[in-house]
Amino acid sequence: MQSRVSAALVLGVCLGVLGLSLWLGLRTPDATPPLDRLNVVATIYPLADFVKHVGGEFVYVSNLIPAGVEPHDYEPTPRQVAQVLEADVLIYLGGGLDDWAGDLVDEAARMGNLSLSIEKHVPLTEHDPHIWLDPIAAEDIVTAIRDTLMAADPLHAEVYLHNAAVYLESLRALDSSFTSTLSHCQLNAIIVSHDAFSYLGRRYNFDIYPISGLSPEAEPSANDLVRLAQTARELGITTIFFETLVSPKLSATLAQEIAASTAVLNPLEGLSQAELQAGDNYLTVMDKNREALGSAMLCQ
Numbered sequence: 001m002q003s004r005v006s007a008a009l010v011l012g013v014c015l016g017v018l019g020l021s022l023w024l025g026l027r028t029p030d031a032t033p034p035l036d037r038l039n040v041v042a043t044i045y046p047l048a049d050f051v052k053h054v055g056g057e058f059v060y061v062s063n064l065i066p067a068g069v070e071p072h073d074y075e076p077t078p079r080q081v082a083q084v085l086e087a088d089v090l091i092y093l094g095g096g097l098d099d100w101a102g103d104l105v106d107e108a109a110r111m112g113n114l115s116l117s118i119e120k121h122v123p124l125t126e127h128d129p130h131i132w133l134d135p136i137a138a139e140d141i142v143t144a145i146r147d148t149l150m151a152a153d154p155l156h157a158e159v160y161l162h163n164a165a166v167y168l169e170s171l172r173a174l175d176s177s178f179t180s181t182l183s184h185c186q187l188n189a190i191i192v193s194h195d196a197f198s199y200l201g202r203r204y205n206f207d208i209y210p211i212s213g214l215s216p217e218a219e220p221s222a223n224d225l226v227r228l229a230q231t232a233r234e235l236g237i238t239t240i241f242f243e244t245l246v247s248p249k250l251s252a253t254l255a256q257e258i259a260a261s262t263a264v265l266n267p268l269e270g271l272s273q274a275e276l277q278a279g280d281n282y283l284t285v286m287d288k289n290r291e292a293l294g295s296a297m298l299c300q
């Protein structure tokens with residue numbers, strides 16, 4: 001309810017700013033997408049990366065949540081609200097992660113723009129938005145994105161169809177390599193920083209023990225940490241995972257407590273500037289996740 005109120009407020013402020021800018025004859029210099037391409041705004045990194053692969057040269061995609069920013073509880077700036085309303089297509093996840101985007105859908109529709117809510121196409125477990133971490137579900141997300149781009153820009157429908165087919169093939173290959181890496185492991189449980197990996201664990205049959213809740217802000221009590229250390233000892237866990245956009249402090253504390261090592265498992269909620277510059281993307285990061293899981297669970 002609070003996010004609904006604040007989105008409405010932001011929208012009001014934004015329309016005021018936009019009106020003032022137009023009145024002054026101003027344009028934001030760096031936020032003008034090329035007119036000859038479909039202008040797509042995606043809230044979180046994995047969705048933007050999928051759009052980039054399916055859209056190719058005919059789509060200009062912006063990732064609304066900036067590089068290096070953790071998306072839980074993110075609030076858009078007035079300028080970003082304007083960016084959403086100017087886009088031809090808005091793509092957001094839903095499921096509590098970016099509901100503020102959903103609040104803008106009616107307004108976008110009034111302006112003749114399309115919106116795609118991923119949660120309406122790919123069923124989410126209640127309160128858990130991290131669906132993109134399951135490569136098979138990612139196929140469904142890509143398919144929904146493909147259909148939306150084809151509807152928004154029928155002239156290039158065949159290109160989107162082709163690009164999507166190529167990318168879906170890569171996702172199937174990713175799924176196969178996960179299955180083969182994780183098929184013979186001594187352990188079948190991991191400890192992670194926040195509760196982002198349940199879809200992945202269910203897909204490949206391993207258990208997740210999160211230090212924090214579904215959002216990294218949901219921090220554990222001292223008792224929770226003691227219980228988790230106990231569980232880790234019982235299960236023989238020797239690696240505690242942390243992630244790049246959240247403080248590794250709790251993971252490091254737990255690792256020290258049970259004399260385990262730490263390693264990165266990336267929930268892909270956003271890539272850091274360094275990761276983007278190194279050419280990382282959904283497929284490369286998921287492949288690193290696969291390797292990290294394979295060594296943490298002592299797979300052959």
Ligand SMILES: [Zn+2]
Pocket residue numbers: 072130194195196214215216267269
């Ligand atoms: Zn998360």
